[in-house]
Amino acid sequence: MSLTGCLLVVMAAQALAADTRATNPPEGMIWLTGGVFNMGSHLPIARPDEKPVHAVKVDGFWIDATEVTNAAFQRFVEATGYITTAEKAPVLAEIMQQLPAGSPEPAAELLKPGALVFSMEKHRWAWVLGANWRHPTGPNSSIEGKAQYPVVQVSWDDAKAYAHWAGKRLPTEAEWEYAARGGLVDKTYSWGDESPYEGKPKANIWQGSFPLNNTGEDGYLETSPVQAFAPNAYGLYDMAGNVWEWVEDWYRVDTYAQRAGKEVVLNPQGPTTSLDPEEPNIPKRIQRGGSYLCDQHMCASYRPSAKMKSSPDTGLSNVGFRCVKDAAASTSTQ
Template sequence: MIRIPAGTFTMGSDKFYPEEAPAHRVSVDGFWIDETPVTNRQFAAFVEATGHTTVAEIAPDPKDYPDLLPGMDRAGSLVFHKSPVPVDTSNPANWWRFDFGADWRHPLGPDSDIDSLDLWDHPVVQVAYADAQAYAGWAGKALPTEAEFEFAARGGLEDTDYAWGDELAPDGAMMANYWQGLFPFANQMLDGWERTSPVRTYPANGYGLFDMIGNTWEWTSDWWSDRRGGDVKSGGKAGAKSSCCTIRNPRGARLRDSFDPAHPGVKIGRKVLKGGSHLCAANYCQRYRPAARHPEMIDSSTSHIGFRCVTRDI
């Protein structure tokens, strides 16, 4: 783990997506954070020691999901499938598919496995929030807050778009694992990786942390709130004014405020994901930035979400 000293920084952004606004001053106490995302090797040790069964390995109970379609009451998880042609990027169903038998051991579906794909040193994926929380408890750690993650991801830089500066690929260098090309059908793989990459593949940030940006989204402990500060129609640019006061150690929204208003009948909380993933592209989801954030239902697991842990100064 790497120790992150206490500090104050500008959290959020007024330049990109509305939910990142307004940019505001936040202070966090000192804490320790994992140098890399939790890997398959580390997660396997946890499962061997505890016998933990992940959410993706348990068939959903129709009583908990009254709208469950016939035949969907089987264990599985969401897997990304590259489209063969350009598709409507407003509909994630064009590239996400619920694959029966997909789980952390079989991240791309039942016919894949982390051993044959040599993924032991890649970030573990197909883990729901409860799985990440269980690992953290076993390790004597916790999941980071959104503020802690963003502060650590910035690596000591202030007012820069990316964790390494204001240029996405300085002098053509790939600084993180993100999608190069047109999502979701044409990945140029300039960095050599179409999906996840081994941890420590890309340069560490200013704090010595790897993969805080790209590779996989990462769970945080904060319930989601939609901090909309601008007109969504104005190219996604936010326009809210910054907060006048510094907030210390923010802890996110309340559970009831994290529900998805688009689905009022579904009362499953959403947590904040940070860091972006290998599926973020210039033409879709430019969230390979410290300020970027995304909501995810806590019972969801996918092929592009992982996590890392923290411990806090006493």
């Protein structure tokens, strides 16, 4: 067969695969063909862990159009009997390993099931006993009537367990940012460069001055339904705001610096270990997308390149996740 003939066969096979994906998508997922994009940010507001900007190539993958909802997570729990991190008492030995040497033991109240909650009334974070995915802000709260809101108070470990059950996985940081950018090049936000505070609300973020005043001009003071705001150009909802989303990667402040000089990084899987100079004793995973607690002055972390990091066993009232699914095996470089 001639070279031209070989190319035609390959192109036909690719077209057939693309057509199959278009007509038989996994429920609630969108196919992204993959490609090369500039990862990171050169903006003055960008933090050190967003720099330098570097070229990354990701292969095609399926991604959930929305964050995983309370309804979906409840189906997982009912099918498996899974108990989330926040529903189990913390293990003292594990806590002590994360504290500096010589630290006193935590108070007994902190060794009971609970999670971190941001109090709108007290304007601060607090450990709340009884807070979990069913009761996001404490025992007196409920997800009743919020089936299509994003599940929160799920740790990275919980998100991984759900993804495995669903036949999916968590996205890599690179896949997540590629998806969030929606095909736009070097834009500040997932919708372009227009301020989120101009025109029609574009995302569920903090309106006003954090943490003292949230005007709720976007219609929500806390989480919102997963399709309450317009999707990006790829048809993906809440890639900015609503809740932070766990991704697969360990956090290292120098990850991007280590990639400097490479022409294109292929399907990066992230570092093999974590390093956060601010808390070197605590290994952390990355979260992306920002949340309803982000404002333009505090962090503006609803930008596609921005990130946060937390211990993988941590649940918070503004953190959820979405999943991806492979099309085929792929190659990678860190």
